Amino acid sequence: MVLTQRSHVRRPTLEDVARQSGVSKSTVSRVINGEARVRAEVVDRVRQVISELGYVPNQGARQLVTHRTNAVAVVAAQPENRLFIDPFFDLLLRGVRRELALHGAQAVLLFLEDPDDYPRVADYLGGGHVDGAILFSLRPGDRLAEMIDRLGLPAVFGGRPLLRDGDPVRPGQAHVDGDNRGGARLAVQHLVSVGRRRIATVAGPYDQENSAADRLAGYRDVLRDAGPHLVERADYTRQGGADAMAALLDRAPDLDAVFVASDLMASGALQTLRERGRRVPEDVAVVGFDDLTSIAETTEPPLTTVHQDIEEMGRLMARLLFAREDAPDTSPDGSPDGSPGGSPDGPSVIVPTRLVRRASA
Numbered sequence: 001m002v003l004t005q006r007s008h009v010r011r012p013t014l015e016d017v018a019r020q021s022g023v024s025k026s027t028v029s030r031v032i033n034g035e036a037r038v039r040a041e042v043v044d045r046v047r048q049v050i051s052e053l054g055y056v057p058n059q060g061a062r063q064l065v066t067h068r069t070n071a072v073a074v075v076a077a078q079p080e081n082r083l084f085i086d087p088f089f090d091l092l093l094r095g096v097r098r099e100l101a102l103h104g105a106q107a108v109l110l111f112l113e114d115p116d117d118y119p120r121v122a123d124y125l126g127g128g129h130v131d132g133a134i135l136f137s138l139r140p141g142d143r144l145a146e147m148i149d150r151l152g153l154p155a156v157f158g159g160r161p162l163l164r165d166g167d168p169v170r171p172g173q174a175h176v177d178g179d180n181r182g183g184a185r186l187a188v189q190h191l192v193s194v195g196r197r198r199i200a201t202v203a204g205p206y207d208q209e210n211s212a213a214d215r216l217a218g219y220r221d222v223l224r225d226a227g228p229h230l231v232e233r234a235d236y237t238r239q240g241g242a243d244a245m246a247a248l249l250d251r252a253p254d255l256d257a258v259f260v261a262s263d264l265m266a267s268g269a270l271q272t273l274r275e276r277g278r279r280v281p282e283d284v285a286v287v288g289f290d291d292l293t294s295i296a297e298t299t300e301p302p303l304t305t306v307h308q309d310i311e312e313m314g315r316l317m318a319r320l321l322f323a324r325e326d327a328p329d330t331s332p333d334g335s336p337d338g339s340p341g342g343s344p345d346g347p348s349v350i351v352p353t354r355l356v357r358r359a360s361a
Contacts (some may be wrong), residue, residue, distance in 0.1 A: 012053040021049045061337025070105045072321065073125055073133040075144065077112040082237075086264065087292045088310060092158065095314020096134060098213050105131070105324055109179045112144065122147045132321045134158065145173065154324040156317045160210040160348075172326060174347045178308035180211045180289075183353030187259045187287040187306050190355055192222065196257035196285055197336040199223060200230040202269060204261045215261040215289060230255065241265025245272035256284055257361065263288040263295040263305055270299050270360070285361035301359035308353045316349050 018025045023042060030038050031046040038046075046316045049055075063254055074096060076083055083089050108123050108130060121144070125133055136158030138144060148155045157175040191199050201219045203210025212233075220226065229251045234240030241260060245268065248255060260266035266288030270280060280301055288296065291307035 012055040017049050017055050020053065021046045023345055040041045045216060049245045069129060069131055071108050072100055072105055072318070073110055073129045073130040073307060075112060075121060075133055075135040077137040079113050087294050088290055090242065091310040092136065092314040095311035096318050099315040099318035103239040118143065125153055126151045132324070133318050134321060154319045154321060156324065158178045158313070158317055174320050176313050176320060176351065178213070178313065179353045180214035180349045181218040181221070183289060183306040183308065184215040184259065185221050186218050186353065186355045188222040189288065190206070191259065191285055191287060191361060194285065194361065198252065199226070199257040199259065200232070200248045200254045200255045202241055202248070202258060202260040202265050203231060203233050205233055205235050212261060219259055221358050236262050236265060238264050238268040241268030242272045245269035249276055257286070259287050261289050263290045263292045263303060266303055266305070267295050267299050281359070287361045291356050292337060296358065299360070304358045304361040305356055306353050307356045313351050316351070320349060
C-alpha cells in the first residue's frame, strides 16, 4: 500500500491580515477581540480580509492575551437522565446555548447527582477551564453556592438561591427567575373566578430551589384558609403528579379544582383524574405552570397554564453572566456598575408570567 503525503498548505497569519488590511497587528487583534477602540470602517475592512483569507485566530495565543477560555460551565443539580427528558430544561439550555454562541462561547455541561460530584466540579470550576458558571436546580443550603463565592468565579443562578431555608440571597449572587409567586396567584385567581371553591394544589418538592416555595406561597396568597389536606408535594415529574393527584382525591374527594406547579406534573394529574372517572373541567378544573407547549397543547383536554418564557430565561442567564464578567467592579449592593436589580445588567432579573387559557379550566 502506497501512502501519499498531503501537501502542506500555509495558514494565513495575523501579519498577513494586517498587511492586506493596511493596519497594524495590534489593530487586527483589537478587531478580533471585539474591542471598542477601532473605527467602524476599519473593523469592516479587517473582517472582510479575515473572511477572504480564511484566517482563523490562534486560540491558545488569544487565551494568553485575553485570559479567557470562551467556555462557560452550566452546572445542573439534576440526574442526567431527567435533564434530557424534561422539556423545561431543554428550553432553558437552548436559550443559554444560543446566547453563548452570540458571544463566541460554548457551554460545558456538568452534573451534580451525588455528594462525590462536588469536589470534582469545584476543582474543575477553580482550574481556569471556564470564564464563568451558570447554575440551576440548586437546593437551599447547597454548598456549591459557597464554593463559587470562594473561587471568585463570575456566576449566575437559575432561580433564587438560598443558603438555608429562610435565608436571604447573598449580596452579589446574580439570578434569573420567573415570577413564580405572581404566576401562581394568577392561576388560583382564575380558578376562583370560574366558580371553583374546593381548590387543591400539587406543589413542588421541599428540596427544590425556591420556585416550589414561591408557587405554593402564591396559592396561599389567594386561599389563606386552605387546609393542609388540600396540599400535596411531588417531584416535578409526570408520575409524581399522578401520585399526588391520587393522594388528594383520597383525602378530599369533593375537590373541584387543582393548581399543579408544573405542566409535567399536571399531565400526570390529568391521567389520574381520567382513571378515577373525573371529567375535566366539568368535575375538576386543572391549571398548570410553565406553558410547555409540547405538553400543554397535547394533553386531553389541552391545559390551561401559566406561561413563562423559559428560553428567554436561559438567554438572560448567559447575558447577565457576560455583564458580570465584563464589569470592572461591583456596586455595594452587588450590581455591576450600580445597575438596578430589575434590568438584565443588575444582580437579578424576574421574568413576568401570564395565564394562557385552554380547555382544562
